[in-house]
Amino acid sequence: MSDQSNDKKGFIGRIWQAISSPSPKYSLGLLLIAGFVVGVMTVGGFNYSMAVTNTEEFCVSCHEMENFVFSEYKQTAHFSNRTGVSATCPDCHVPKDFAHKVMRKVEATREIWHKMLGTIDSPEKYEAKRLVLAQRVWDKMQETDSRACRNCHQADHMDMEKQEEESALIHEDALESGMTCIDCHKGIAHKLPEGYVE
Numbered sequence: 520m521s522d523q524s525n526d527k528k529g530f531i532g533r534i535w536q537a538i539s540s541p542s543p544k545y546s547l548g549l550l551l552i553a554g555f556v557v558g559v560m561t562v563g564g565f566n567y568s569m570a571v572t573n574t575e576e577f578c579v580s581c582h583e584m585e586n587f588v589f590s591e592y593k594q595t596a597h598f599s600n601r602t603g604v605s606a607t608c609p610d611c612h613v614p615k616d617f618a619h620k621v622m623r624k625v626e627a628t629r630e631i632w633h634k635m636l637g638t639i640d641s642p643e644k645y646e647a648k649r650l651v652l653a654q655r656v657w658d659k660m661q662e663t664d665s666r667a668c669r670n671c672h673q674a675d676h677m678d679m680e681k682q683e684e685e686s687a688l689i690h691e692d693a694l695e696s697g698m699t700c701i702d703c704h705k706g707i708a709h710k711l712p713e714g715y716v717e
Contacts, residue, residue, distance in 0.1 A: 569620065569621075572624065572627075573609045573613055573620075574607075574609065575607040575608050575609065578607075578608035579608070581634060582640075583639050583640060583645065586642075587639070587645045588709060592608075592708050592709060595707065595709075597611075597707070597708045606671060606708070610670060611668075611708065612667070614667070615670055619663075639652075646712075646713065649713070650712035650713070650714050653705070653709070653711075653712050653715070657701050657705060660699070660700070660701040661702075664699045665699040665700035665701050668700040668701070668704070669700070672700065674690070674694055677690060679691060689703070705717075
């Protein structure tokens with residue numbers, strides 16, 4: 520009799536019954552498979568969102584970044600130079616290692632809030648906040664020993680003999696005294712804010 524009722528349910532009906540009310544011997548297996556699928560989807564979604572938000576296109580997708588910051592960055596050697604090597608927004612503003620990258624993404628939620636508030640949505644508002652914003656970035660670079668700079672510029676790979684004499688002396692002195700890149704190189708990718716005093 521049960522074989523006849525199973526035949527009447529059809530293949531889809533039997534699958535649905537197995538999923539909706541599984542027998543105890545299959546419950547743990549289904550739970551593990553479901554957990555695995557949900558885990559893969561969660562990790563995949565997280566990694567995808569991290570990758571999408573680590574592109575220059577994403578960074579300049581709002582007009583504040585494109586019109587104020589990106590336009591001045593395009594005038595620097597970090598954007599265009601004789602070798603064709605350039606640094607994008609995430610190269611300098613998002614750490615490479617996973618833990619620091621996630622922390623930076625969490626910190627970036629503040630920027631979303633200020634985007635919604637319109638904190639810097641005009642050139643005048645941006646210029647009024649430029650020194651505060653720049654100081655925040657400089658402090659972070661100081662705190663991390665200019666980790667973002669060192670992703671591309673390694674002191675032990677510098678050929679001091681190919682640098683101008685004054686630059687070589689300053690770099691050698693800076694290395695010996697424990698200075699970090701941002702101590703001397705503020706304003707290298709963005710213009711210095713009004714009111715900045717060295």
